[in-house]
Amino acid sequence: MFIRAHAKKRSAQPTLYTRAVRDLVIIGAGPAGLSAAIWARTLGLSPLLLERASEAGGQLLRIFRDVTDFPGVIAPDGRLLSDRFLAHARHMQVEFRLGANVAKLEAAARKLTLTTGETIDAGAIIVASGVRPRPLGVPGEAHARTTFHGAREAFVGRRAVVIGSGDAAVENATAIAAVTKSVTLIARGSALRARSSLRELLPSTVDILSSTRVESIERESDTLIVRVQGPRCPQRIVADAVLVKIGNLPNTEAFGELQRQKDGRIAVNAKGHTSAAGVFAAGEVADGVLPRIVTAAADGAIAAREAAAFLGRW
Ligand SMILES: Cc1cc2nc3c(=O)[nH]c(=O)nc-3n(C[C@H](O)[C@H](O)[C@H](O)COP(=O)(O)OP(=O)(O)OC[C@H]3O[C@@H](n4cnc5c(N)ncnc54)[C@H](O)[C@@H]3O)c2cc1C
Structure with a gap:
């Protein structure tokens, strides 16, 4: 130098x-x-x-x-x-x-x-x-997490939302389903993109909302409200923890x-x-x-x- x-x-x-x-x-x-x-x-x-x-x-x-x-x-x-x-x-x-x-x-x-x-x-x-x-790019994104395994306690026994449809989203939704009260998986496309070996492991208890877009994530006291737009889904999903896995x-x-x-x-x-x-x-x-x-x-x-x-x- x-x-x-x-x-x-x-x-x-x-x-x-x-x-x-x-x-x-x-x-x-x-x-x-x-x-x-x-x-x-x-x-x-x-x-x-x-x-x-x-x-x-x-x-x-x-x-x-x-x-x-x-x-x-x-x-x-x-x-x-x-x-x-x-x-x-x-x-x-x-x-x-x-x-x-x-x-x-x-x-x-x-x-x-x-x-x-x-x-x-x-x-x-x-x-x-x-x-x-990759960020979601919606208001309130800071309330969501990008890791499940690193923040496991936030999910155990709670209502979870997982956003994404690729390998990471489906793999995480499967792991989360084993410890949570409920899991909703929100996918933007009409089908999950994850490889078939991972899709096969996804428990039937996971609620999949396809062709659905997340609009915002809001905090209301102790819970999170995920507002979504989609053909067959509610406009508002109540959750305790949200995980974003969109690449x-x-x-x-x-x-x-x-x-x-x-x-x-x-x-x-x-x-x-x-x-x-x-x-x-x-x-x-x-x-x-x-x-x-x-x-x-x-x-x-x-x-x-x-x-x-x-x-x-x-
Ligand atoms: C949750 C998770 C689970 C995974 N599981 C597996 C697995 O089981 N098996 C597997 O093979 N792979 C797995 N992967 C993927 C694997 O970790 C990556 O493919 C690998 O780390 C990529 O290495 P990389 O060196 O290219 O980049 P990275 O690991 O992303 O490292 C890039 C580094 O560059 C630094 N950097 C960026 N910009 C700058 C800058 N401008 N100036 C200075 N430094 C900068 C970053 O801080 C970072 O430390 C996993 C990844 C994640 C997130």
């Missing part, structure tokens, strides 16, 4: 700011970013891993049930897996910066600006910024210069190359085919290899 004088015209005191130069900067410390960093170290690079949260792990920290589909580890929750990834990254002496939020990427110059104003120049960049829950949005606000896919994810080729030379993308921010831990980790490794090749280090 060095200090550079920014020569301002007619300024007696030059503005000083820090400007770091790194061979590889990785944005996001979820499975993709951590795997990319581990691989980059294996290849002899000195990656800097930037994570905007106060803790590394990404979505792993939001998995409060067992994880059974990552080879070699059957974990009681995502945190254990995250701890293993982190221990591995520390073992490889990966340099982390937590609370480092990338506000802007100038792709052609491979220059990053953090929300603090600090700039970092990189030889290569891997964007592994993942996704966040995810890619974290791409800072990466406006990179080409996108139709769904808003960053466009990449099979090796993680984006539309900008030397900028790669890995994990869920780019890959919507199988958004899992194992694929994010694999994407990260491939992106690290490609970054090393770009830097002439492979």
